[in-house]
Amino acid sequence: MEWKKLFDKPKDLLVQTALQVYFGRYIKRMLELSVDRENKKFHAVVELVGEEKAIAVDLQYEIHINEVVDEVRVKATSISVSREWMNLIAQEFIDQEFRIEGKNAARLIKLVKEIGLV
Numbered sequence: 549m550e551w552k553k554l555f556d557k558p559k560d561l562l563v564q565t566a567l568q569v570y571f572g573r574y575i576k577r578m579l580e581l582s583v584d585r586e587n588k589k590f591h592a593v594v595e596l597v598g599e600e601k602a603i604a605v606d607l608q609y610e611i612h613i614n615e616v617v618d619e620v621r622v623k624a625t626s627i628s629v630s631r632e633w634m635n636l637i638a639q640e641f642i643d644q645e646f647r648i649e650g651k652n653a654a655r656l657i658k659l660v661k662e663i664g665l666v
Contacts, residue, residue, distance in 0.1 A: 559583070559663040563590075566659075573597070585664045604630040605638075611666050618653040620660065622646045 564581045579602055580593035590607045608626040613619070623645045629635040648656055660666050 562663055563665075567592070583665070588665075599631075603634065604628075611660060613657050613660070613666060615654075615657060618650055618657070620648045620653045620656050622648075 560581055560583050563583055564578055567581070568575055568578055574596055576595040576597055578592060578594050580591070582591045583589075584591075588609050588611075590605070590609070592605045592607075593602050594605065595602045606626075606628040607624055610623045610625055612621040614621075624638075624642055627635075627638040627642055629638050
């Protein structure tokens with residue numbers, strides 16, 4: 549194990565907390581989260597509001613940062629959801645780019661770099 553990977557667990561906890569806050573009205577509880585920074589992948593198991601059983605989500609992503617204009621562009625390159633109907637909907641978002649600009653992007657840029665997602 550590389551010594552740098554010792555710091556991944558607290559970073560993963562920060563990612564988990566951020567996701568729970570951002571998607572709080574949808575997520576009852578996040579049971580599992582792993583982040584593969586090298587391959588830019590997330591794996592999560594979550595209990596969603598209105599669902600009886602937990603679902604698993606696997607996501608591969610790209611993040612592009614332009615600090616000159618304070619812009620973050622995020623794109624999912626693959627998504628897999630354990631619930632078939634959710635998986636079908638998720639496929640619609642593959643390769644769609646989401647942009648965050650302005651002063652909120654500047655904060656996000658700092659966070660993304662600190663937790664090693666880029």
